[in-house]
Amino acid sequence: MTLKTLIEEAAATLSRGGDADAQHDAERLAARVLGVEVAALPFDTVPGDRTVWKFRKLVARRADGVPLGHLTGTAVFCGLELAVGPGVFVPRVHSEAVLERGLNAVAEVTAPVVAD
The missing domain is CATH 1.10.8 (Helicase, Ruva Protein; domain 3)
Structure with a gap:
């Protein structure tokens, strides 16, 4: 085969x-x-x-x-290959949209403070 x-x-x-x-x-x-x-x-x-x-x-x-991601050891998020494994949340595609909205919201701020 x-x-x-x-x-x-x-x-x-x-x-x-x-x-x-x-x-x-x-x-x-x-x-x-x-x-x-x-x-x-x-x-x-x-x-x-x-x-x-x-x-x-x-x-x-x-x-x-x-x-x-737990099986391959990696997951792609926003074009970055990240190491993942058991006990680690695997980034999801829809999370990229949330990140993009957050970045757009602080784009005009001089010294933004962002916490996750």
Whole structure:
């Protein structure tokens, strides 16, 4: 089974579980297991048994609701890749809009004081 087929299988599993970003999540998990960026995934290769086992284990955890960032160790927020893990809130896309509104609100202030 090629990596492409394995990722498609995982995306279908995640999608059935209600994951709206199933393809993206499956690709991020595959990249994590292989130690490469998503853009460098070797879709036409046949991964070894251990790689398949690690990947399917991560997919099962994602299907159980574990945040993607906790499984990959990182999350992107406002273009920055941040380290995340258990016990850490994973930044959400809608939080970027909140940040943008806050930055716009203090844009004209000379020396703003901002606390989170």
